[in-house]
Every structure is written in C-alpha cells, then in structure tokens.
Amino acid sequence: xxxxxxxxxxxxxTKKKLENKVxxxxxxxxxxxxxxxxxxxxxxGKTTLLRIIAGLEGPTHGKVxxxxxxxxxxxxxxxxxxxxxxGMVFQTWALYPHLTSYDNIAFPLRAKxxxxxxxxxxxxxxxxxxxxxxxxxxKPGRISGGQQQRVAVARALSKSPSLLLLxxxxxxxxxxxxxxxxxxxRTVQKELSITAIIVSHDPADIFSLASDTLAITDGRNxxxxxxxxxxxxxxxxxVARSIGEMSVIQGLMTQGSGKDVExxxxxxxxxxxxxxxxxxxxxxNNTEVRVGFRPESLEVLEENNTALKGxxxxxxxxxxxxxxxxxxAGIFRVLIRLDGLDDDIAVSSDVSIDTDxxxxxxxxxxxxxxxxxxxxxxxxxxxxxxKQGSSNDERRRIYAST
Amino acid sequence: MIRPLKxxxxxxxxxxxxxxxxxxxxxVYTMLIDGMKSAGGVLTTPILQxxxxxxxxxxxxxxxxxxxxxxxxxxxxxxxxxxxFIGALAAFYFYKGRSWTNNxxxxxxxxxxxxxYQITLVPITEILSTLGLFNTYPGLIFTFVIFHLPGxxxxxxxxxxxxxxxxVESARADGASDWIVFSKVAxxxxxxxxxxxxxxxxxxxxxxxxxxxxxxxxxxxxxxxISLLSYTGGYGTLYNDSFAAALVASLIPLLVFVLLxxxxxxxxxxxxxxxxx
Ligand SMILES: Nc1ncnc2c1ncn2[C@@H]1O[C@H](COP(=O)(O)OP(=O)(O)OP(=O)(O)O)[C@@H](O)[C@H]1O
Ligand SMILES: [Mg+2]
Numbered sequence: 001x002x003x004x005x006x007x008x009x010x011x012x013x014t015k016k017k018l019e020n021k022v023x024x025x026x027x028x029x030x031x032x033x034x035x036x037x038x039x040x041x042x043x044x045g046k047t048t049l050l051r052i053i054a055g056l057e058g059p060t061h062g063k064v065x066x067x068x069x070x071x072x073x074x075x076x077x078x079x080x081x082x083x084x085x086x087g088m089v090f091q092t093w094a095l096y097p098h099l100t101s102y103d104n105i106a107f108p109l110r111a112k113x114x115x116x117x118x119x120x121x122x123x124x125x126x127x128x129x130x131x132x133x134x135x136x137x138x139k140p141g142r143i144s145g146g147q148q149q150r151v152a153v154a155r156a157l158s159k160s161p162s163l164l165l166l167x168x169x170x171x172x173x174x175x176x177x178x179x180x181x182x183x184x185x186r187t188v189q190k191e192l193s194i195t196a197i198i199v200s201h202d203p204a205d206i207f208s209l210a211s212d213t214l215a216i217t218d219g220r221n222x223x224x225x226x227x228x229x230x231x232x233x234x235x236x237x238x239v240a241r242s243i244g245e246m247s248v249i250q251g252l253m254t255q256g257s258g259k260d261v262e263x264x265x266x267x268x269x270x271x272x273x274x275x276x277x278x279x280x281x282x283x284x285n286n287t288e289v290r291v292g293f294r295p296e297s298l299e300v301l302e303e304n305n306t307a308l309k310g311x312x313x314x315x316x317x318x319x320x321x322x323x324x325x326x327x328x329a330g331i332f333r334v335l336i337r338l339d340g341l342d343d344d345i346a347v348s349s350d351v352s353i354d355t356d357x358x359x360x361x362x363x364x365x366x367x368x369x370x371x372x373x374x375x376x377x378x379x380x381x382x383x384x385x386x387k388q389g390s391s392n393d394e395r396r397r398i399y400a401s402t
Numbered sequence: 403m404i405r406p407l408k409x410x411x412x413x414x415x416x417x418x419x420x421x422x423x424x425x426x427x428x429x430v431y432t433m434l435i436d437g438m439k440s441a442g443g444v445l446t447t448p449i450l451q452x453x454x455x456x457x458x459x460x461x462x463x464x465x466x467x468x469x470x471x472x473x474x475x476x477x478x479x480x481x482x483x484x485x486x487f488i489g490a491l492a493a494f495y496f497y498k499g500r501s502w503t504n505n506x507x508x509x510x511x512x513x514x515x516x517x518x519y520q521i522t523l524v525p526i527t528e529i530l531s532t533l534g535l536f537n538t539y540p541g542l543i544f545t546f547v548i549f550h551l552p553g554x555x556x557x558x559x560x561x562x563x564x565x566x567x568x569x570v571e572s573a574r575a576d577g578a579s580d581w582i583v584f585s586k587v588a589x590x591x592x593x594x595x596x597x598x599x600x601x602x603x604x605x606x607x608x609x610x611x612x613x614x615x616x617x618x619x620x621x622x623x624x625x626x627x628i629s630l631l632s633y634t635g636g637y638g639t640l641y642n643d644s645f646a647a648a649l650v651a652s653l654i655p656l657l658v659f660v661l662l663x664x665x666x667x668x669x670x671x672x673x674x675x676x677x678x679x
Contacts (some may be wrong), residue, residue, distance in 0.1 A: 056571055056575075080574075081571075081574050081575055082574050082576075082577045082578060083579070086575055088571075090572055092566070092568055094566065094569045095569075096569060097569075098591055107573070107576050107586075108578075111576055111577045111578040111579070114578060130411050156575075159576070159577060190572050
C-alpha cells in the first residue's frame with residue numbers, strides 16, 4: 001500500500017571520532033505491494049538499512065521516501081517511526097514479556113485508541129489466520145518459539161500497516177517449521193497486499209518470499225534485480241555466494257586461437273569462451289581468473305565413464321575423489337576434491353556416491369560463471385544465458401543414453 | 403574423597419553466615435529484650451539476659467510515637483513515590499537516546515547523588531521560610547525529594563539500562579507515544595527496580611534525622627527519628643523506653659522489607675542476568 005524509495009542513502013556511525021561507513025550510496029525502489037528482499041553477509045549493513053527504512057535511524061546522507069513523501073533526509077528523520085504505519089518483526093521478536101499474546105497483538109491498536117470491540121475482532125481474526133487462538137491468554141515466556149514468532153507477526157499486522165519489515169524473522173526457528181512460517185508470511189502478505197521488505201542472510205528466505213532482491217556487500221549495492229537473476233547472473237562472486245552455494249576453481253586465462261579466449265583449469269581442462277560471451281575487457285595473457293560452479297550445474301560420473309564425452313553442453317572439469325557425501329531433503333550433497341587442486345567442490349547429486357570413490361566431474365558449459373581476480377563477473381550474461389533451456393534437454397538426452 | 407571436603411566447605415560457609423547473622427542479631431536482640439524490661443530492671447540486670455519482661459514500655463512508647471510515626475510515614479511514602487516515579491521518567495529519557503546534553507545531565511545527577519546534603523540545607527531552609535513552607539509537610543517533602551531524586555534517577559537508570567532496546571523500539575513501531583512506551587512498557591518492565599528504589603528511598607527518609615531536625619520546629623511535625631531523641635532527655639534517660647522506641651520505630655521499615663522484599667531481590671537479580679539488546 002506504499003511505494004518505498006531510497007535515494008543515495010549513506011550511513012556513517014561515528015564513535016570517538018572514528019567514522020564507520022556502514023552503508024554507501026544505496027538507492028532502490030520497492031513497488032507498491034511488492035515483496036522485496038535484502039541479502040548480504042553478516043555485517044553487510046542489512047539491519048541498518050532496514051532500521052533506516054523503519055525510522056529507527058536516520059540516513060547520514062540521502063533520502064528515504066514513502067510514496068512521494070520524504071520521510072527522512074540528510075540525517076534528519078522527518079516522519080518518526082510511530083507515524084510511518086509500519087509493522088515490524090524483529091529478529092528476536094521483541095514481544096512484550098509482561099503482556100499476554102492477546103495484549104501483545106492488541107498493543108498497536110490500543111496505542112491508536114481503537115474501540116475494544118473492534119480490537120477483539122481484529123485480534124481474533126489474525127489469531128485464527130495464524131493459528132494461535134489457543135495461546136492468546138498466555139504470556140510470551142510460556143509459548144513455543146514458533147508461536148512467539150506468529151504472535152510477533154500478528155502484532156506487526158494488527159494495525160493494518162502499509163509496510164511490513166522483517167529482519168531475519170526465521171533465524172530463531174527450528175528448520176522443520178521454517179517453511180511453514182515462510183508460507184504463512186507469504187500468504188498473509190498477498191492476502192493483505194501490503195508492501196514488504198525482508199532482510200536475511202539465508203537464500204531460502206529470499207527465494208521463498210522476495211520477487212526482487214538487493215544484494216549488499218560491505219554496505220554497497222552489489223546487485224539488484226529479480227531474485228532468480230541474482231542467482232543465475234551474479235555480478236560478482238560475493239553476490240553469487242550470498243544467494244546460493246558456489247564452488248570456485250582458480251584458472252588462467254589466455255588468448256586462444258582466433259578470437260577466442262581460453263581458461264585453463266588444472267592440467268586436464270581447457271574451457272573456451274567466445275569474445276562476445278565476455279564483457280568488454282581484453283584480459284592480458286595468463287590472467288588469473290576464477291570459475292564458479294553451482295552444485296546443480298555439476299555432474300559426477302564414475303571415473304572414465306564416457307557418457308558425457310563429446311557433448312556440446314557438458315565439459316570435463318577433471319578427475320578426483322569423493323571426500324564426503326551427505327544428504328539433505330532429497331538431494332545428496334557431494335564434496336569433491338579434484339586431483340591437483342586444493343579446494344573442495346560441492347555437487348548436488350540424485351544418487352548417493354561412496355566416499356573415496358574415483359570420479360570424473362562434468363560441468364554444464366553454459367552455467368559456468370567466470371570472475372576476475374577481484375571477484376567481478378566477466379560474463380556477458382545476455383549472450384551466454386539464452387542457451388540454458390537447451391542444456392537441460394541435452395541433460396535428459398545424456399541420461400537416456402547411459 | 404570429595405565428600406568430606408565438600409562438607410567441610412559447607413560447614414565453613416554456614417559458620418561464617420551464622421557469625422555474621424549473630425553480629426547483626428545481637429543489637430536487635432538487645433533492643434527487643436531491654437525494651438521489655440522495667441526502668442529499674444534495665445539498669446540492674448545484665449544487658450543480654452531476659453528477665454522481668456513485660457509489654458508495658460512498648461505500649462507506653464507506641465502511643466507516644468503514634469503521631470511521629472504517621473509523620474514519618476507520610477514523608478517517606480511521599481518522597482519515595484515521587485523520587486522513584488520522577489527518577490524513572492528521567493531514566494527513560496536517558497534510555498531513549500544518549501546525546502551530549504543527556505550525558506551532561508547524567509553526570510550532574512551522578513555528582514548530585516554524592517553531595518552531602520548538610521551543605522545545601524542552610525540555603526534550603528531560607529527558601530522554605532520565605533515560601534512559608536518551613537515546618538510543613540510540603541516543605542519537608544520538597545527538601546527530601548531534592549536530596550533523593552538524584553539517587554532515584556541514578557538507580558532507575560541502572561535498572562532501565564537492562565531493558566532490551568528492541569522491545570522499546572518495537573513499541574515505537576507499534577505507534578506508541580513516548581508516554582505509552584513509558585507507562586505501558588518501560589515502567590512495567592522495570593517495576594522490580596522501581597520497588598527497590600522505593601524501598602531504599604523509604605528507608606533513607608525514615609531514618610533521616612538531620613533534615614527534620616533542622617526543618618521542623620513544633621512537636622506535631624516531629625518524625626519518628628526525632629522523637630527517639632526525646633527519650634535520651636535532659637533529666638536522665640529511661641533506657642527501657644529508649645530501647646522500646648527504637649524497636650517500634652524500626653518495625654515499619656522491617657515491614658516494608660517483608661512485604662516488598664521479593665521485588666527488591668528480583669530487581670537486583672535482574673541487573674545480573676538481563677542485557678541490553
Ligand atoms: N549503532 C551502531 N553504532 C555503530 N556501529 C554500528 C551500529 N549498528 C551497526 N553498526 C555496525 O554496522 C555494521 C553493519 O551492521 P548491521 O547490523 O547492519 O549488519 P547486518 O548485515 O544486519 O549483519 P547480521 O547479518 O550479522 O545481522 C557492523 O559493522 C556494525 O558493527
Ligand atoms: Mg542484522
């Protein structure tokens with residue numbers, strides 16, 4: 001119900017004359033009714049950014065706009081938090097420990113001096129929607145973590161906020177109930193069609209909720225776009241890693257024959273790239289680069305299995321052995337150590353593979369990511385991504401032939 | 403091997419506790435015993451020996467102390483309530499934001515806590531006389547509050563610093579005004595601390611001798627602490643009455659501790675456990 005705009009927001013904390021620039025020139029817009037994600041590693045400045053949007057901090061420089069109203073500008077908070085009509089779910093939930101769940105949820109309404117009858121119907125409606133009717137008479141200390149979280153969500157929603165702010169709302173929940181909690185928030189946000197912003201370091205939160213995402217590293221806007229684009233077309237290695245797992249192998253880039261460029265990985269593997277697949281930089285000979293792999297774009301075959309040999313879509317990265325094979329939710333996660341390399345490579349596999357067995361590692365050619373030594377992406381995604389669909393078909397063909 | 407060691411340790415602990423308790427109990431015991439002896443008995447029997455006990459001295463002094471005790475109650479309750487409440491408001495103000503001005507005010511308050519009140523009592527007496535408040539409840543309460551408010555604010559600031567920041571922030575996000583945040587969240591959550599502050603102030607005012615001595619002039623305004631003095635009067639001291647009066651006067655603070663003691667403990671325990679988030 002509100003459009004959020006940040007313009008060149010910078011935040012500097014000054015302690016004993018030491019300046020700490022926590023946010024640096026962040027700009028973005030969240031459309032009305034959109035669910036927006038902010039992802040970044042610990043200390044990246046996510047919470048600070050959310051607190052600036054909430055009005056708990058003022059931006060040192062830059063502007064924050066709600067629709068067309070400037071709510072904060074150049075260190076000054078113009079509309080205080082209590083007048084911004086936001087619902088906030090804190091990482092610790094911050095429920096009022098001396099009040100019952102009912103009174104917690106009713107608190108924002110009583111602050112508005114709403115009629116007690118209306119309060120009751122609102123609280124009961126929300127409690128029903130979130131499945132906490134039974135525990136309304138209990139205080140936060142006497143309900144489970146999942147219930148506390150739902151009370152916190154209900155409290156944030158009870159005054160029909162125009163903006164919902166969530167700071168790592170699931171991090172204190174058991175893994176088993178996280179997805180339930182996520183789906184609940186998604187449903188409620190859609191039903192009430194409120195603008196929402198979630199801050200998290202967990203890609204699962206972002207993928208499940210946010211359609212658009214801002215990735216921040218060290219307080220800077222590292223990338224913003226569709227959440228899936230951040231995953232498939234990361235602008236740098238930090239973004240790639242904050243939004244999902246990515247293994248990296250060091251390589252050497254050399255001028256290949258003709259217009260092509262070659263990347264050498266270890267002594268077995270040479271990857272060819274066309275010039276137009278790279279963004280316009282001309283690397284010198286023997287430039288250090290890093291090749292990144294998503295676990296699902298890798299395939300493990302037993303050593304010397306030739307099923308994928310000669311494929312246009314799969315390239316052999318090297319041979320090695322299985323360090324460990326673990327399991328999570330229907331997928332085996334295999335850690336591979338390639339001969340002559342020091343880094344482990346994570347692969348997702350449909351089947352379990354014995355530890356220490358010798359394997360060949362293949363990668364989907366078009367899903368490779370390429371970064372320079374500073375970690376910035378070297379790929380021109382508009383050229384290399386078009387073929388993604390076809391490589392899936394190819395994969396199916398390969399399975400059929402083995 | 404470990405058990406005997408443990409037992410020895412426990413025994414030593416208990417022994418120390420018993421000695422400390424005895425040290426504290428001996429004066430109380432003396433007060434109790436000798437406050438129940440006759441005027442002659444208190445002089446002729448050994449001080450720690452309970453002989454010839456009766457309630458007569460207690461009853462005599464009780465009726466004599468009735469008015470002073472009421473006076474003390476009025477002053478102590480009023481001062482403790484005002485100091486605790488305004489102290490809590492001040493503490494909330496400090497809690498909300500540390501700024502240059504806040505810090506300065508805080509330092510002034512901290513210093514004020516340690517200024518001996520005897521120094522400022524003379525100018526205050528003059529002010530009260532000018533205002534016609536000398537020898538009145540409002541004048542006495544005003545003076546007591548001046549001296550106890552800094553302490554109340556300091557204590558409440560310490561207690562309130564334990565309040566998780568996110569709870570206050572979430573109240574603000576919930577649209578609560580400063581007053582609602584204070585009255586519905588910050589104060590209820592520091593209630594144990596407020597009770598502790600109340601008790602400490604109450605007892606200090608109750609036992610204060612110097613301020614009522616200077617600021618009262620007629621017996622009907624005397625406090626319990628002043629009246630105790632009259633038992634060591636010019637024509638010789640009635641020791642049994644003196645002990646009995648001391649006993650009666652200390653019953654009230656004792657009662658306050660018994661009634662509110664668990665809050666007192668909880669308030670100080672909270673200081674050790676919680677942390678400001
Ligand atoms: N009030 C403050 N005063 C000084 N520095 C602060 C303050 N709040 C945050 N910082 C600093 O700003 C940086 C970013 O903190 P922030 O809490 O925004 O990170 P985050 O991305 O939310 O991290 P996490 O994932 O661990 O919650 C940190 O280095 C932190 O120490
Ligand atoms: Mg954070």
